[in-house]
Amino acid sequence: MPEKQPAPSSHDMPQEPAQADRFCRARQARSATLLEDYAELIADLLASGGEARTVDVARRMGVAHATAVKTIARLKREGLATALPYRGVFLTAAGHALADRVRARHRLVVELLVAVGVPVEDAEADAEGIEHHVSDSTLAAFAGFLQGRK
Amino acid sequence: MPEKQPAPSSHDMPQEPAQADRFCRARQARSATLLEDYAELIADLLASGGEARTVDVARRMGVAHATAVKTIARLKREGLATALPYRGVFLTAAGHALADRVRARHRLVVELLVAVGVPVEDAEADAEGIEHHVSDSTLAAFAGFLQGRK
């Protein structure tokens, strides 16, 4: 048995278990993404208009309303939201807490991007995807960096 | 008909179509993520070991080998890879091009994160998720920022 030779490594690669970990974490972040986005959006709608209608949520997410209904059902299942039939959607305490965390993260990511020279519009758009993959450590570094250049 | 009043806006919200666009783009990026990651990993394996075995791909992605087989089938379907049964996996020209783009993006993201103070380990981990959401505009800004502080 060739005893797993480390390969002719003409080119560095990360250690295998560390790499698998990274991908697993990225996958997990991806699956949390949707609920986070919905929670944030619903919180924004509640704050700005007083109510969150499924049709508004759907329009703003850019999906069919049936899709929004299903995702809201999942939010309810996970204890993040409540809704009575034909009334709007509301967030539980947990839902609000999640939305607050996500929003803070989003703002910081946008600020950081802008600080390094990304146009505001692009920063907003990219932040929508990036925010879900920013670890606490990275977030802290962002805050420190922004602080330092004020 | 109340003519869609802009809502008591106690709190700013993005324009609705722009926001939907952002979410759509984020969703699209998310669905491209997997293929990009696989292409990059396979390219790395080919470069460092000379061959990419499905078992290695699976181990490094942190998934069951059956999952890797399925995703590789999708790569083939999309014209990014080729594979003969029981031989390794190879990338087409398109696959290599994709891998190169992804790799360049990955490196730049890591560099940027490190430059603003993120520990290398965390930068590597977060970049795995972030890289798929960085637009060309943002990428260019990153490059400019790094250039400027050299």
Next chain:
DNA sequence: GTCCGAATATAGCCTATGCTACACATCCTG
């Protein structure tokens, strides 16, 4: 050359996330 273990592939199942089409409620208008 045969046989066994490792690698590979297939099959079948599950959940998440989209969609369209259809059914039912609500509410505003006249």
Next chain:
DNA sequence: CAGGATGTGTAGCATAGGCTATATTCGGAC
């Protein structure tokens, strides 16, 4: 207060991306 527009919910379908369990094939040891 009747009726239609609009909002809401349900049903059924598709694909992506996980998994486990079960073949198959390959390749090296003997």
